[in-house]
Amino acid sequence: MVSRREKMLSNVLIFALFGHRLTVHVLVAQLLLCYLPNDRALWEQDLAKKRSQYEAFKDEFLSNTVGGNSTIRGPEGHSGGNAEHVQNGSLDRSEIAQDEHPLSLGKTKEWNQFVENSEMIEQVDRDVKRTHPDMHFFCGDSSFAKSNQESLKNILIIFAKLNAGIRYVQGMNEILAPLFFVFRNDPDYKNANFAEADSFFCFVELLSGLRDNFCQKLDNSAVGIQGTLSKLMQLLRKYDGELQHHLEIKTEVNPQFYAFRWITLLLTQEFNFADTIHIWDTLLSNPDGPQETLLRICCAMLILVRKRLLAGDFTSNLKLLQSYPPTNIGHLLYIANKLQ
Template sequence: MASSPISPPPAELEISRQSRILAALSKKLIDLDELRMLAAQGVPDGAGVRSTVWKLLLGYLPNDRALWEQELTKKRSEYAAFKEEFLSNTVGRSCATRGLEGHGEENEELVDNGLLRRSEITQEEHPLSFGKTSEWNQFAEYSEMMEQVDRDVKRTHPDMHFFCGDSSFAKSNQESLKNVLIIFAKLNAGIRYVQGMNEILAPLFFVFRNDPDSKNANFAEADSFFCFVELLSGFRDNFCQKLDNSAVGIRGTLCKLSQLLAKYDRELQHHLEVTTEVNPQFYAFRWITLLLTQEFNFADTIHIWDTLLSDPDGRQETLLRICCAMLILIRKRLLAGDFTANLKLLQSYPPTNIGHLLYVANKLQ
């Protein structure tokens, strides 16, 4: 079927959008409002511009191009310092060393036989101490977190050679993901590492590691860390267990999704939550906390994130609109389904046209 004169073929639209984004990026002072508007419609896969666009959308790069090199050098150096500080563990040695400090010749004998007198070991230095400030207890928690991060990273997109496999490239990428997640956890004691954060980090690292500029690609780990921190800052309340039952926690967010669906499709909201008793927490908990990374293939997730990252002040609102659009797009099947059918459908969302999904989401203003 011939294309309408007023509806250019997708290839022409792609070229036009790419040229407009390239023009926006070429300015000395980048108009972020213009860039957000263009990126919200999708960033073309060609020309390797997505890496730069995402860094601008997340505030990692300033809008003044003249400051880019200075800012990148500063941030990458800061990340190197984080790695030096947080990716080495000397708890056992530090505890033993402190126990021996200041005891002169007497400790020479203690070192020789490898024993410390009971009087020399404080409560907080005792290996069996459960005190929160006990370094041994902190070491145990740290080791447990490390194991969880390692397990999750190895499960990240097992179908992609970029993330999984025995190649040195895949193993190097896994190591970078682990480094970022561990440093984030150490710097954010109130949240630490929450299972699934690896899935949120993965698209960022993939895009930055595939930057055609080799220098940028080589610093993908550092760049991903700061962009990951910025992205999560808008969703951190969903990961804080203490806020789970508050208006700003994950339950409050799920309630907002229910209210949004009721605003635009009361019949569907009633059928899901009253008639079939399929509440948002049964399916949308994963949608929201993992930013839709598990509901679509990786390429589609990247395109969804072009839109998601384009709203600096309301990324959560944008995410909720996309979730609501997902429900509306399959409303006929949901209205015809019972609890079992609807739950299965929502927990394994069917393939869909991402462009149409984002178009519907944009209409929910």
Template structure:
């Protein structure tokens, strides 16, 4: 029988409660406020062109305007038994002390730091900001090197901004001044202005030459406009990212700068919709560090951590790799196989009986690192665990996605195509401690 494939630990009463007869709405935990999710699509996320040169970007999500997420409390998530991921004020204080002690060492023990962080980093005291920088290899293990490494990286980012965010007029003028200086040329009036005949043809604003800075500027305009639109709708419920305040606008400008520079430095992938959602938690954490030096340099620090984080998952954003062994379809298939390995009954019901293609929901889960499925505070907790995986976030991410299915398995087994798709495209509020606990159990039972 198929049921024999269900692990014994899944047969506990924790998972076997009957589905709720009716849903109840509970207020989201403040702060920050819950995220507004996208409207459930009737088909997989679409592919749209990001620029006129053939580079394509997937639309990972479309905002749902002012629609607010309804948080459904599922009895399946209630349990009288605790686990190592459950929120406990005493445990939080203890872990904060342990993390602080680890961060005070001259040489950071990354194995111990990863172990502690994987259980969740307590909010406050700026610990998460520093730990994430270490987990993403932005800060070296040797604390004596922190000052010099930070100075070097921040200077490098300043150069990126100076070189890549210039108006083409400035670039053209600097090129003209450089040419004039090298040749010792001056106009008849001796004012250092080039005569009309000496302006390089390729640098004229109407030039269609491929090497023209103006032509490149016009090619970049569409991507920059897309970045601007996406940044403005990033977490619209949070004053940190949205609104007319000077701080919100400054934060939006920082996100735009990072995404534009990344796009220009990575012409093979450029910008794909949804990258703004992955960027937001990093910038939020770094900008809220109590260390004033980290706050001032949050944009530069976020850029390099964003590059590192994306380096491990960028294949999911590359349409040309969709059907390859490293593309998003292969990644989703691995999640499906993981579910089949641990709960074949649920896998069979979803994919064979109700024919819910995992791409309809898992595409967004995976490409956006679950940033659209939970409230912001819970996202940070989940990311503590994702970033703590020494092999990178993807394997842990797949286990968390599989755990999300298992947590609502009774409702899924009782549902048809429509009910299950609706549930998975608007995932109910859940106990993040239980979710990470089950994901970790999947790791320990993967070879059982």
């Protein structure tokens, strides 16, 4: 039976061959991440609905962030009876009840929530400003770059507030960046203008299959990041037992030292931006899903430099894997595809 993902991929190939108003990259992301329905006739209606929903999220979750001018909302998004007004990132002292004062022994849930949100927003702001500092699209003094930074911040803050079990984890900005870059550069300006909304929903879908890697409570479980790293070593042992033994046993270069970043950031820090997008085409289009494909690519990365690793010690191997050398991406993906 043909899976929905395979049907989506066939649609992408058809539109690529005969031409369509969206770029192939945009189609790959939006179709394979299930943002667009399989039925092309429903696209316009579905897009309008989701873009409207995103605007509602912005109204609900961004109107009360640090720097805003409205009230702090409770868990359901409604203003409480003792609402605290936020002005320029600080609370008006006269409007803070005694038991909500930061020096009070009886800190309330509302105050703790405000502090937690403030810290999260500050972290998002710092990380967004550090996103691809070499690209004018993300950094610089231009109004375009600042607008793009603001969109990234909006998406990450809304995601954090809608996903209390995960919230924001450092590095999510790097995962969001390729999606937003592709959507914002859509040749159709009508779609490009909705890049923020479209990126948000695709970002959510992408992380839905990888969320266990970001959940701290699951770190040491079979489905958490440690379990994922173990799967990587099992895969390497299957195809190159000598290399796996040399890394883990002989030189004690554990995957936590290098592959933690590879996996949690979806290889966005190991390759240049164009190569990252090329790799992501493979991650999104593989019927096995991004996680299994990602592990095969990581395993292929180790195999590609096996001679240098086998000749190296702890220090040289760690340096090599934490700063992966320039690679022919086509060759890398070819090797990864053979690790079935």
